[in-house]
Amino acid sequence: MVKSTDTILNIKNVSKNYDTNQVLDNVSMSFSKGEIVSLYGPNGAGKSTLVKIICGEENADSGEVMLNDNITNFKSYSDALAAGISYVPQEGGLMENLTVLENLAICLKNNLKIKNFNKKAIRSLIAEKHYFESLASLLDVNVVLISAYEQQLATIFKALMMDSEIFIFDESTTNLNPTDFVKFKEILIDLKKGGKAIIFISHKLDEVFDISDTVTILKEGKVISSNKIQEITKLEILNLFKSKLEVDLHKETNNLTPLCEIQILKAELNQSEFYLSKGEVLCIDSNDTVFKYQMGYSIYEELNKVKGLKVGLIPALRDSEGIFPNLSVEDNLLLNVINQSKFRKSTKKDEALNNIVTELKLKFENWRQNILELSGGNRQKVILGRWMLTDFDVLVLIEPTAGIDIESKTIIHNLILKLRKDGKSFVLITSDQGEQEMLTTRFVSFKNDFKEVC
Amino acid sequence: MLKKIKKYNLLVMLLVLIIIFGIINPAFLQPSNLLNILTQNSIIGIVSLGMTIVIIIGGIDLSVGSIVAFCGLVLALLLTLNIPLIAALLITVVVGSFFGLINGVLIKKGKIPAFIVTLGLMSAIRGGGLLFSNSKSISIGGSELNSILNTKLFGVSFSALIFIVLSIGLWYLLKKTYWGKYIYAIGGNEKAARFNGIQVSKYSIIVYVISGLMCGIASILLVGSLNSAQPQAGQLYELTAIAAVVIGGASLAGGKGSIFGTFVGVLILGVIQNGLSILNVPSYYQYILVGFIIIVSVLIDKNYNTK
Numbered sequence A: 001m002v003k004s005t006d007t008i009l010n011i012k013n014v015s016k017n018y019d020t021n022q023v024l025d026n027v028s029m030s031f032s033k034g035e036i037v038s039l040y041g042p043n044g045a046g047k048s049t050l051v052k053i054i055c056g057e058e059n060a061d062s063g064e065v066m067l068n069d070n071i072t073n074f075k076s077y078s079d080a081l082a083a084g085i086s087y088v089p090q091e092g093g094l095m096e097n098l099t100v101l102e103n104l105a106i107c108l109k110n111n112l113k114i115k116n117f118n119k120k121a122i123r124s125l126i127a128e129k130h131y132f133e134s135l136a137s138l139l140d141v142n143v144v145l146i147s148a149y150e151q152q153l154a155t156i157f158k159a160l161m162m163d164s165e166i167f168i169f170d171e172s173t174t175n176l177n178p179t180d181f182v183k184f185k186e187i188l189i190d191l192k193k194g195g196k197a198i199i200f201i202s203h204k205l206d207e208v209f210d211i212s213d214t215v216t217i218l219k220e221g222k223v224i225s226s227n228k229i230q231e232i233t234k235l236e237i238l239n240l241f242k243s244k245l246e247v248d249l250h251k252e253t254n255n256l257t258p259l260c261e262i263q264i265l266k267a268e269l270n271q272s273e274f275y276l277s278k279g280e281v282l283c284i285d286s287n288d289t290v291f292k293y294q295m296g297y298s299i300y301e302e303l304n305k306v307k308g309l310k311v312g313l314i315p316a317l318r319d320s321e322g323i324f325p326n327l328s329v330e331d332n333l334l335l336n337v338i339n340q341s342k343f344r345k346s347t348k349k350d351e352a353l354n355n356i357v358t359e360l361k362l363k364f365e366n367w368r369q370n371i372l373e374l375s376g377g378n379r380q381k382v383i384l385g386r387w388m389l390t391d392f393d394v395l396v397l398i399e400p401t402a403g404i405d406i407e408s409k410t411i412i413h414n415l416i417l418k419l420r421k422d423g424k425s426f427v428l429i430t431s432d433q434g435e436q437e438m439l440t441t442r443f444v445s446f447k448n449d450f451k452e453v454c
Numbered sequence B: 001m002l003k004k005i006k007k008y009n010l011l012v013m014l015l016v017l018i019i020i021f022g023i024i025n026p027a028f029l030q031p032s033n034l035l036n037i038l039t040q041n042s043i044i045g046i047v048s049l050g051m052t053i054v055i056i057i058g059g060i061d062l063s064v065g066s067i068v069a070f071c072g073l074v075l076a077l078l079l080t081l082n083i084p085l086i087a088a089l090l091i092t093v094v095v096g097s098f099f100g101l102i103n104g105v106l107i108k109k110g111k112i113p114a115f116i117v118t119l120g121l122m123s124a125i126r127g128g129g130l131l132f133s134n135s136k137s138i139s140i141g142g143s144e145l146n147s148i149l150n151t152k153l154f155g156v157s158f159s160a161l162i163f164i165v166l167s168i169g170l171w172y173l174l175k176k177t178y179w180g181k182y183i184y185a186i187g188g189n190e191k192a193a194r195f196n197g198i199q200v201s202k203y204s205i206i207v208y209v210i211s212g213l214m215c216g217i218a219s220i221l222l223v224g225s226l227n228s229a230q231p232q233a234g235q236l237y238e239l240t241a242i243a244a245v246v247i248g249g250a251s252l253a254g255g256k257g258s259i260f261g262t263f264v265g266v267l268i269l270g271v272i273q274n275g276l277s278i279l280n281v282p283s284y285y286q287y288i289l290v291g292f293i294i295i296v297s298v299l300i301d302k303n304y305n306t307k
Helices: A047-054 A077-082 A100-112 A119-128 A130-138 A148-161 A178-193 A205-211 A234-241 A289-305 A318-322 A329-334 A346-360 A376-389 A406-421 A433-439 B002-024 B031-040 B042-056 B064-080 B085-108 B114-132 B144-150 B158-176 B178-188 B190-195 B200-226 B237-247 B259-278 B283-305
Strands: A007-018 A021-032 A035-040 A062-067 A085-088 A166-170 A197-201 A214-219 A222-228 A258-263 A273-277 A281-286 A311-314 A394-398 A425-429 A442-447 A450-453
Touching: A007 A047, A021 A035, A021 A047, A021 A062, A021 A197, A021 A222, A035 A047, A035 A178, A035 A205, A047 A166, A047 A197, A077 A085, A085 A148, A100 A119, A100 A148, A130 A148, A130 A178, A148 A166, A148 A178, A148 A289, A178 A197, A178 A205, A197 A205, A205 A234, A214 A234, A273 A425, A281 A289, A281 A433, A289 A311, A289 A394, A289 A425, A289 A442, A311 A376, A318 A376, A318 B190, A329 A346, A329 A376, A329 B178, A346 A376, A346 A406, A376 A406, A406 A425, A406 A433, A425 A433, B002 B259, B002 B283, B031 B042, B031 B158, B031 B259, B042 B064, B042 B158, B042 B178, B042 B200, B042 B237, B042 B259, B064 B085, B064 B114, B064 B200, B064 B237, B085 B114, B085 B200, B144 B158, B144 B200, B158 B178, B158 B200, B158 B259, B178 B190, B178 B200, B190 B200, B237 B259, B237 B283, B259 B283
Parallel strands: A035 A197, A035 A214, A085 A166, A166 A197, A281 A425, A281 A442, A311 A394, A394 A425
Antiparallel strands: A007 A021, A007 A062, A214 A222, A258 A273, A442 A450
16 A cells, blocks of 8 residues: 555445345545555446445445545535545536536536626636637537547546646546547646546556556455556556456458449548448547537438448447436346347247346346446447447448447457358447547548548 | 336325324225215326326426316317217317327427427426317307216216226237337337437327327317316426326326326326315415425435445
8 A cells, every 4th residue: 555644535444235245345445645646447346436425425335535634524626625635437427508617607607606707707717827728719608519539528627727736547548539538648747747546446457557556456345456557567457357368350241242222422421431241340530529429310310211221339428328327127138029020939039138148248136127236338239239239231330339448349249240250241430549440340431621542 | 126116105105094084084995985986086087197208208288287287278269169969079089189199290300309399398288278179168058068978887987987997998009009108118218219219209290199189179178177178277287297197107208107106196197176265274285295295205206226
C-alpha cells in the first residue's frame, strides 16, 4: 500500500453486499494529493461500486471512507461535491433538454455559490479554461443534438470546472479518440501538478499505463495488487486475468462471395457506395467520430431495406439504445425470435438459450432476473446473444466492446471471428485501435471529403 | 420473490379494505353485494384495461370518457332506428376503435405527444357528441340489450362476465404472446425496440385502437344498464382509469404494469366507493381516501423497486 503524508482520501475495510452477492470485500486503499491512481479489473470487480461509495451514492455495509482524516458521511453526491469530490460517470450526467452552457451554469450555480451568475459571466469563466476550445462552437446547442463523444467531453469539462480536490473518472474516456485522449491526459497532468488527487477507471490498458502513477487491481471485490506503474507490466496484468484469443487470426480475404452493395445517399455522409461480401468484417473508419457513428446507423437502415437480408445492430450506447431495462435477462435475449413458433417450445428455447450462455460465458443468477442487475459486460453479451439467436446475415457493430472488461471483450472478439468463419458478415465501427486491427478484413476509410478504399 | 410480494401487496390491500368494511357493516360482506361491486365497476374496469396497455407503451389516453359517451350515443341512435342489435353493436365498437386509430396515428405518425392528442380528442369528441345528440339523452326503452345484460350466469352479471373475459384475454395477450413482449419492450426502451426491428409505430397504433375498442365495449354496457345514452356520460373516466392502472403498479414512464394489477386496482377503488356508500359516508371522504390510496400504493411500489 502506498502511504504518504499527502494522503487525502483513505478507504478502510469497506465491504458491500447486494443481497447475497458480495461486491466489495474488506477493501482498503488510499489516495494522495498529486497522484493519479488507476483502478483496473473486470466488470463486476467492484470498481464502480467503490467510487459510488466514495461519492455518497451508495452506502458501505461496513468500513469507512475518510477524507482528510475525517469520516465522511455523505448522503448523496451533492454532499461529496460540496466536500471537494468531483465524479465523472460513463454515461449520462447531463440534462439532455438543455444546452451545454445551461448545463454548466446549473452545475456551477449550485456548487460555487456565486451570486449574479448570468450567461455572460459563465462565458467569460469558460473562456479562461483553454480546454473548452473543442466545445466552443457547441455551447448553445442542446445536449440531445451533440454526439455521445461530445457529451462525454462536456461531462468531463463540467467536472473540471468545479475546483475539487479529488476527481474521479469512471470510464470517462470510452468515446474519446486518441487525439482527444492526449488532450485529456494533458489536463490530468495539470491537475496533478496542482496537487489534486485523481482516480481513473478505464478498461483500456494502454490508457492506464499512459496516465497513471499507481495501478490498483481489483478482482471479485478484493484488492489483489497495488503497484507503482514502473513496477508492473501490461503482460503481468493480462496474465492475472488469463485471457487469450483462442482463434488464430487468418485474414484470408480470397474466395469471398459478394453479399450486397451499400449505397448511402445522405449528402452529409458523402453519398458513398461500397460493397459487402459474405464472411468479412468491413471496418468503416474516419477520424471524425460523429461521422463514423452516423455511417453505422445509416448502413443499418440501408441494409434493412435489402429484401431477404437479415440485419442486426449493436448500437453505440449500450444502456440507452440496446437493452430493455424493464425486462428480464430471458426476455431481453429472446426479443428478436419470440415471434418464431420454434421458440415457443420450451425444450427448443432452453437449448438455444443454454447454448448462448455457454458460448458467451454469460454470468447471471436466473432467467427472470432483471437485466439491470447484470454488469456492463454481461449486458453487452446479452445484446450480442439476442442477435446470435436470430439467423442474421449482417451485424453492424458500433463500439461493440466499449467500456467492458478484458475478459468479456475477448469472448466477444472470439465469437465475432467464429461467426465470420461461418459466413456471417460484419460492419465494424470502433475507436479501439486493437480491436480494429484484430477483427478487420477490409477497410473503408473516410478522410475529410475523400473516400479511400483499401 | 420481491415481485411476488408486490403482487400480494395489492391483494392484501384489497382484503384489508374488505375486512374493515365487513367489520363495520356485515351487510357489506354479503355475496350479492360483493358481486354487485364487480358489476358496478365493470364499465370503468374495461376502460382501465385499455388504459393499462396504453400506459405500458409509455402513452396516455385522456379521450376515453368522451369516446364512451359518443359510442353510447351512436348505439342508442342505431337502436332507435331499429337496426338489428348485432349490427348496431358492431358499428359501436368500430366507431370506438376508429377514434383509437385517430389517436394512434396522430401520436405516432404526426409525432405529437399523446397527452396533447388525446386531450384534444377528449374535447372534440365530447363536443361532437353534444352536437349530434342536441345535448339531449337518447332513450332506447325496454330493449333487448337490457334484458341480455340482466341475465346472470351462476349469479354473476353479464357485465361482470364481460369484464372478466376481457381481462383474461388481454392478460393472455400481454403475458403469453410475442405481441405483449413487444409492448413491454417499446415502453421500456423505444429506441432499442426500433434498433431491433420492432415496428414501433404499428404496435403503438394497435394499442390505441384497442383502448378505443374497450371504450366502445364499455359504452354498450353503459347504455344497456341505463337504457339510454347521455352525452355527458363518462366524465372523469380517464382519471379513474389512470388511478386504477397506477394503483395496479404501472409506471407512467412506461414499460411497467399488468392486467392483474389493474384488475385489483379497479376493485380497490370499487370497494372503497361501495363500502363508504353503505356506511353513508359523504362522497368527499371517498375522494380523500382514493387520493391517499393512489399515492401510498405508488410509494410502496417505489420502495420495493429501489431496494
